[in-house]
Amino acid sequence: AQTVTQSQPEMSVQEAETVTLSCTYDTSESDYYLFWYKQPPSRQMILVIRQEAYKQQNATENRFSVNFQKAAKSFSLKISDSQLGDAAMYFCAYRSAVDSNYQLIWGAGTKLIIKP
Amino acid sequence: NAGVTQTPKFRVLKTGQSMTLLCAQDMNHEYMYWYRQDPGMGLRLIHYSVGEGTTAKGEVPDGYNVSRLKKQNFLLGLESAAPSQTSVYFCASSRHGLAGGSGYLYEQFFGPGTRLTVL
Numbered sequence: 001a002q003t004v005t006q007s008q009p010e011m012s013v014q015e016a017e018t019v020t021l022s023c024t025y026d027t028s029e030s031d032y033y034l035f036w037y038k039q040p041p042s043r044q045m046i047l048v049i050r051q052e053a054y055k056q057q058n059a060t061e062n063r064f065s066v067n068f069q070k071a072a073k074s075f076s077l078k079i080s081d082s083q084l085g086d087a088a089m090y091f092c093a094y095r096s097a098v099d100s101n102y103q104l105i106w107g108a109g110t111k112l113i114i115k116p
Numbered sequence: 117n118a119g120v121t122q123t124p125k126f127r128v129l130k131t132g133q134s135m136t137l138l139c140a141q142d143m144n145h146e147y148m149y150w151y152r153q154d155p156g157m158g159l160r161l162i163h164y165s166v167g168e169g170t171t172a173k174g175e176v177p178d179g180y181n182v183s184r185l186k187k188q189n190f191l192l193g194l195e196s197a198a199p200s201q202t203s204v205y206f207c208a209s210s211r212h213g214l215a216g217g218s219g220y221l222y223e224q225f226f227g228p229g230t231r232l233t234v235l
Contacts, residue, residue, distance in 0.1 A: 093158070106158025
């Protein structure tokens with residue numbers, strides 16, 4: 001079974017600086033998808049960025065980028081120019097490309113604190 | 117579009133009581149999911165549905181039942197609530213399969229969650 005591990009329960013960063021959130025996963029599959037979701041205090045789960053395992057190029061979305069290391073099974077999220085609105089729980093999630101239910105396997109989350 | 121909505125937003129039950137959580141989506145999605153979120157843990161899948169009239173068990177199905185009589189609605193039932201079911205419940209929906217020829221997977225869209233407390 002696949003597992004997702006986020007080893008940092010909490011991270012803090014000064015506003016306008018860069019922070020990296022870690023995520024590792026375990027799978028025997030070669031084709032899968034990885035996601036970072038953001039959950040602000042409103043509880044709404046928001047997709048931040050996604051990565052297809054077959055793509056070597058790291059995904060980027062504005063200030064958010066990932067460092068995808070397939071061999072190491074690592075998928076870290078880098079947030080550049082941190083803003084107060086980035087304060088939230090961040091969850092890493094894995095999704096098989098094979099399972100027909102497309103179930104998401106979630107990490108435990110990292111709480112990101114932005115210091116003004 | 118309202119996206120994914122959940123009713124109610126908050127609920128307090130006594131042990132042994134029953135209730136139904138309603139999830140509705142207006143995006144014509146085939147797939148729908150129910151998750152629970154507990155402190156210090158990621159979301160865990162309770163049940164899911166790949167289409168109208170079909171349901172299947174997820175990772176933690178015990179104590180819950182679901183129904184998908186209409187494509188846009190996915191109901192989660194607790195027949196006899198227990199304190200261990202105190203949690204935040206999220207519904208999600210997604211389209212089936214991959215977008216276009218790029219292998220771009222359709223994402224899951226989430227509702228705002230229901231906070232359930234069982235005393």
